[in-house]
Amino acid sequence: xxxxxxxxxxxxxxxxxxxxxxxxxxxxxxxxxxxxxxxxxxxxxxxxxxxxxxxxxxxxxxxxxxxxxxxxxxxxxxxxxxxxxxxxxxxxxxxxxxxxxxxxxxxxxxxxxxxxxxxxxxxxxxxxxxxxxxxxxxxxxxxxxxxxxxxxxxxxxxxxxxxxxxxxxxxxxxxxxxxxxxxxxxxxxxxxxxxxxxxxxxxxxxxxxxxxxxxxxxxxxxxxxxxxxxxxxxxxxxxxxxxxxxxxxxxxxxxxxxxxxxxxxxxxxxxxxxxxxxxxxxxxxxxxxxxxxxxxx
Amino acid sequence: xxxxxxxxxxxxxxxxxxxxxxxxxxxxxxxxxxxxxxxxxxxxxxxxxxxxxxxxxxxxxxxxxxxxxxxxxxxxxxxxxxxxxxxxxxxxxxxxxxxxxxxxxxxxxxxxxxxxxxxxxxxxxxxxxxx
Numbered sequence: 001x002x003x004x005x006x007x008x009x010x011x012x013x014x015x016x017x018x019x020x021x022x023x024x025x026x027x028x029x030x031x032x033x034x035x036x037x038x039x040x041x042x043x044x045x046x047x048x049x050x051x052x053x054x055x056x057x058x059x060x061x062x063x064x065x066x067x068x069x070x071x072x073x074x075x076x077x078x079x080x081x082x083x084x085x086x087x088x089x090x091x092x093x094x095x096x097x098x099x100x101x102x103x104x105x106x107x108x109x110x111x112x113x114x115x116x117x118x119x120x121x122x123x124x125x126x127x128x129x130x131x132x133x134x135x136x137x138x139x140x141x142x143x144x145x146x147x148x149x150x151x152x153x154x155x156x157x158x159x160x161x162x163x164x165x166x167x168x169x170x171x172x173x174x175x176x177x178x179x180x181x182x183x184x185x186x187x188x189x190x191x192x193x194x195x196x197x198x199x200x201x202x203x204x205x206x207x208x209x210x211x212x213x214x215x216x217x218x219x220x221x222x223x224x225x226x227x228x229x230x231x232x233x234x235x236x237x238x239x240x241x242x243x244x245x246x247x248x249x250x251x252x253x254x255x256x257x258x259x260x261x262x263x264x265x266x267x268x269x270x271x272x273x274x275x276x277x278x279x280x281x282x283x284x285x286x287x288x289x290x291x292x293x294x295x296x297x
Numbered sequence: 298x299x300x301x302x303x304x305x306x307x308x309x310x311x312x313x314x315x316x317x318x319x320x321x322x323x324x325x326x327x328x329x330x331x332x333x334x335x336x337x338x339x340x341x342x343x344x345x346x347x348x349x350x351x352x353x354x355x356x357x358x359x360x361x362x363x364x365x366x367x368x369x370x371x372x373x374x375x376x377x378x379x380x381x382x383x384x385x386x387x388x389x390x391x392x393x394x395x396x397x398x399x400x401x402x403x404x405x406x407x408x409x410x411x412x413x414x415x416x417x418x419x420x421x422x423x424x425x426x427x428x
């Protein structure tokens with residue numbers, strides 16, 4: 001399977017501060033990749049570099065086989081939706097569709113229109129009179145109308161109510177099911193990501209902590225609990241992301257490299273949200289050569 | 298057409314939930330031989346989930362020989378899973394409802410009933426169950 005998006009030691013510095021450091025990723029074609037991390041962790045900078053809107057300070061990247069910043073033809077292959085959903089407030093959806101048709105060589109008017117009609121979004125009303133959910137859907141329809149091969153969405157559902165969020169994600173999932181589209185979307189809502197994504201990237205403090213198939217992530221992370229305080233054997237064989245020790249009990253959030261043989265440790269499954277939280281508070285960035293193994297516990 | 302549901306907080310992976318719902322629909326007779334399962338796009342659109350999740354569920358059912366994917370047309374039911382005929386479930390569910398009503402009337406809480414069912418299930422052997 002070829003990678004739709006790949007980065008190699010990618011970094012971006014603003015003044016003396018690194019927003020993204022040493023980021024090496026490979027997101028396979030046709031996947032929906034969730035990008036999670038705390039505010040200021042570098043998610044937006046990473047997305048902007050993938051979209052060709054920001055030039056890397058170090059390293060290299062490839063999106064749909066091209067280097068974003070030095071190839072104008074690349075622009076028709078990628079769709080980018082910024083967090084603030086930048087639409088012209090005084091224009092209506094119809095104006096935006098005409099603009100999209102004029103600006104994009106591969107524009108598919110039917111795709112965009114069918115989507116908006118199905119959602120009963122008024123095409124003639126100025127954008128400023130539409131709800132947040134409707135605006136997000138107009139923006140998504142424009143992104144999909146240009147028939148991108150990669151779609152990058154920065155916190156697309158953050159401002160939406162639960163129903164509008166579900167409708168937006170449903171539109172997105174349907175578009176992906178139509179094929180030939182790789183998506184990266186950032187979000188704080190892990191439960192949303194768990195439904196719609198099949199790949200996960202976790203960033204914290206400008207570094208990539210985890211990048212893997214969600215099924216593999218779930219299979220290889222466990223909470224180990226024991227009355228014992230000494231965790232040196234576990235630390236030798238596995239990667240301990242976080243530990244919590246009380247007088248009577250030690251809890252370890254662990255990325256397993258194999259089965260846990262010691263019966264003194266009770267092995268419990270972790271939800272995706274728990275795993276993400278463990279990485280956000282962890283000191284162990286992704287070791288680039290280390291592959292996630294599928295481990296039965 | 299059958300409708301899928303996903304439990305938000307569940308330890309069962311989404312693909313396994315979907316596959317189990319198809320098996321249940323086959324057991325209870327909601328789905329019959331020759332019926333078409335919802336297309337991947339339909340499921341994805343109604344649940345807002347990843348297409349691979351649906352594909353994985355359908356692949357598992359195909360592997361079990363319950364359904365068959367036909368290129369460009371859809372996924373169709375081949376046969377029911379092994380088990381009692383469809384009407385059996387309805388009959389047993391009805392007598393269970395009567396029993397539960399009796400238990401509640403006798404003053405048992407739902408939690409009591411649940412633990413009674415669980416302990417009876419584990420303690421009775423399959424022989425007793427058929428006797």
